[in-house]
Amino acid sequence: xxxxxxxxxxxxxxxxxxxxxxxxxxxxxxxxxxxxxxxxxxxxxxxxxxxxxxxxxxxxxxxxxxxxxxxxxxxxxxxxxxxxxxxxxxxxxxxxxxxxxxxxxxxxx
Amino acid sequence: xxxxxxxxxxxxxxxxxxxxxxxxxxxxxxxxxxxxxxxxxxxxxxxxxxxxxxxxxxxxxxxxxxxxxxxxxxxxxxxxxxxxxxxxxxxxxxxxxxxxxxxxxxxxxxxxxxxx
Numbered sequence: 315x316x317x318x319x320x321x322x323x324x325x326x327x328x329x330x331x332x333x334x335x336x337x338x339x340x341x342x343x344x345x346x347x348x349x350x351x352x353x354x355x356x357x358x359x360x361x362x363x364x365x366x367x368x369x370x371x372x373x374x375x376x377x378x379x380x381x382x383x384x385x386x387x388x389x390x391x392x393x394x395x396x397x398x399x400x401x402x403x404x405x406x407x408x409x410x411x412x413x414x415x416x417x418x419x420x421x422x423x
Numbered sequence: 424x425x426x427x428x429x430x431x432x433x434x435x436x437x438x439x440x441x442x443x444x445x446x447x448x449x450x451x452x453x454x455x456x457x458x459x460x461x462x463x464x465x466x467x468x469x470x471x472x473x474x475x476x477x478x479x480x481x482x483x484x485x486x487x488x489x490x491x492x493x494x495x496x497x498x499x500x501x502x503x504x505x506x507x508x509x510x511x512x513x514x515x516x517x518x519x520x521x522x523x524x525x526x527x528x529x530x531x532x533x534x535x536x537x538x539x
Contacts, residue, residue, distance in 0.1 A: 358518075
């Protein structure tokens with residue numbers, strides 16, 4: 315599975331959009347980009363995933379560049395409850411998830 | 424969404440004892456479950472893949488004789504930490520796919536193990 319690189323931490327003002335980047339320059343054609351998040355002392359929570367098209371659900375939007383070497387998770391209106399560690403993971407379908415260090419997002423009042 | 428539960432949520436034990444952690448899929452069947460370990464301020468590390476009716480597959484560096492995994496039914500996997508030591512103190516988390524969909528893994532709330 316391709317390696318991903320994320321900034322270690324980010325801050326975002328409450329009510330503003332949070333844009334979390336992820337680099338996955340070695341991604342292969344059949345690998346999906348998945349995003350999970352982990353709120354402190356809880357199990358991770360699935361957010362969204364995509365292959366090459368942009369995706370949107372009730373939680374977030376996922377923008378994948380045309381060359382698929384990077385992506386951005388967008389939380390359109392961040393709330394304090396969105397404070398968590400966000401993990402970008404690249405895998406081929408139903409595979410084991412290997413978590414990197416993620417981005418610690420802090421939403422500031 | 425699908426629900427995965429773990430029991431207990433927190434356990435404190437003496438060094439040398441064995442501790443069993445249960446992972447249940449409450450509203451779906453799971454032929455495969457995953458066990459992770461997370462040390463403070465670190466990321467999750469996959470320990471093993473639990474397969475219903477067969478032996479678990481362990482990741483490199485994980486001692487299978489120390490971390491016994493049993494997946495006896497389609498809704499229950501157990502992780503037993505045998506002869507626990509303080510260095511085994513960690514946050515243990517299980518997960519499963521809600522088959523036949525493999526779009527997302529559903530994670531349990533985790534079990535915090537403290538070995539004195």
